Amino acid sequence: MLLETKGDVLREAITRTQSEIDSLFDALLPVPGDTSARLVEAMRYAAIGGGKRVRPLLVCSTAALFGVSRDAALRAGAAIEAIHVYSLIHDDLPCMDNDDLRHGKPTLHKAYDEATAVLAGDALHALAFEILADDATSEDPFTRSELILTLGQASGMSGMAGGQMMDMVADAEGVVYDLHAVTRLQQLKTGALLAAAVEMGAILGKVAPQGRAHLRAYARDIGLAFQIVDDLLDVEGDIEKAGKALRKDDAQGKQTFVTLLGVERAREQARALVDQAELRLASYGPEADVLRALARYIVERDR
C-alpha cells in the first residue's frame, strides 16, 4: 500500500515534469522564418515529447526540498535535459553507436540526416548554457555561474564526454575493463550528469557545498544503480518497452556490470545501492518522497 502510494507520487511527478519540460522547450525553440528553420525543427523533434525526464525531475525534486520556485528549477531542468538530449543525438550517430531507434521513433539522423543531427546536437548544447546564463531568470549571477560550472564539468572531458571516450576505447581497442574501471567509466558517462542534476537542485536551494555531501552521495548511489539496471535490461529487457535497440553489450563482447558480476549479484548490488540511497535522505521527511520513490523506481523499472 505504502509502495503503491509512493508509486503514485512518482508517476504524478514524472507526468507533471514531462509536460512542463515539453512546454518549456516549446517556448525556448520558436521556429524562425528563414531556412535555419530546419535546425530548430530538428531540435524540437529530439527535445520535445520523449524520455522520462529523470534529470529535470531530480533537479526539481531536490530544489523542492529547499523551497526553490518551480520555474527556476524547471529552467535548470531544461538546461540539463538539453545536454542529455544532445548527447543522445550524438551517441546515436553512425560513427558512434549507430542506433536507428530512440524513444520508440527514428533517431534524429534517420528522421533528418547526419549533418543536421550533428548541428542540432551542437545547438542544444549551446542552448543549455544560454538557458542558465539568461539574466531574465530570477537567479542571482553567482548562482547562475555555479549552475553553469557544474553542468559544464559534468558534461565535458572530466564527465560525460570522458566516460564516453573510455567506453569507445574499450570497443575499438578491445581493452577489457575490470569492475573498478567499469564503475569509473559509468560514473563519468551517466553518473556525472545525474549527480549534476541533484547538485543543481541544491545550488538553486543555496545549500553550501559542504551541506550537499549527503545529496551527492544519494546521486552517486542511484546513478550507479541506474547503470547496473540498464545493463540488466540490456540482457533481459523487452525491446518494445525499451523503444531502443537491446542486446548490444553482449553482441559487442563488452564488459558490463552483468558480465562482471552475473545477473543475480548485479541485481543485489543495485538493490543495495538503492537502500543506501534512501538512507542518505534520512534527515528529510515526506518532502523527499519523490526522491525516495525515484530511487526505488530505478531498480524496479522494466524499461
Add this chain to the structure above:
Amino acid sequence: MLLETKGDVLREAITRTQSEIDSLFDALLPVPGDTSARLVEAMRYAAIGGGKRVRPLLVCSTAALFGVSRDAALRAGAAIEAIHVYSLIHDDLPCMDNDDLRHGKPTLHKAYDEATAVLAGDALHALAFEILADDATSEDPFTRSELILTLGQASGMSGMAGGQMMDMVADAEGVVYDLHAVTRLQQLKTGALLAAAVEMGAILGKVAPQGRAHLRAYARDIGLAFQIVDDLLDVEGDIEKAGKALRKDDAQGKQTFVTLLGVERAREQARALVDQAELRLASYGPEADVLRALARYIVERDR
C-alpha cells in the same frame, strides 16, 4: 612607412596571442591517466598550435581599450577559441564539409576517427563554458554570466549553428540565396562569433550595452569583410598558403559574395567595409591601433 609600422604592431600582437593561447590550452587540457586520455589528446591536437587566433586577438585588443587585465581577456579569448575550434572539427566531418586538411595538417577525424572528432568537438564546446564559469577567475559573477550568454547566443541556433544550417540547406536543396540572404547567412555563420569576441572584450571592460554600439558596428563590418575576402580567396587563393581545400564554392555551384557581386565589386565592398570599420574607432587613439591593423589585414591577407 605608417602601414609597415601598423603591420608590425599586428604581427607582434598575433604572435603574442598565439603563444599565450597555446600555453593556456596546454594548461587547461592536462592528459588524464585513464583511457579517456585519447579524448584530451584529440582536443589538444585540434586546439593547440594552429590558427591565427583572430577571435582571442579581438577579445584582448578590445579589452585592452578599457584596461582589462591580460589574464582575464585571455581566458575569455580561450573560451571563444574553444568554440571556434569545436565548430571547425564538426564542420570538417565527412557528413558536413568532408575536409581532409586544416591548418596544413590532417583534420581531426583523419588523424583520429570520426567518433573521436564528434566527441572532442563536444568536449571543447563544454570547455568554453567551463572556462567562463570558473569562479577561480577574477571576474565578478555578473560579468561571467554576461560573457556566457553572449557566447552561447553567438554559437547556438540564433548564431553560428543557425547560419551553418542555412548554408547546408542551400547545398542540399539547391536553394539559391540573393545578396540579402547570403549576407544574413554569413552574419550568422561567421559574423556572430567575431562580433561576440569584440562584445566580450567590452563586457570585460564593464562597458554598458548602449556604449558598445560602435564596437558592435566595427565587428559587424570586419566580419562581413572577412567573409567577402574568404570568398575571394576561395577563388583566387593559394592552397599551399591556405592550408585547407579551396575552389569548393564553385565546385558546389554555391552563391557567394563573389558569384553575386563579381570579383571586382566584392573586393571594393570589402575595402569599403574596412574603411567604415576604421571610422567606428575614431574616438580611440593609438590604443586601438591593433584593431585598426586587424581590420586592414582582413582585406590584405592572402590566406
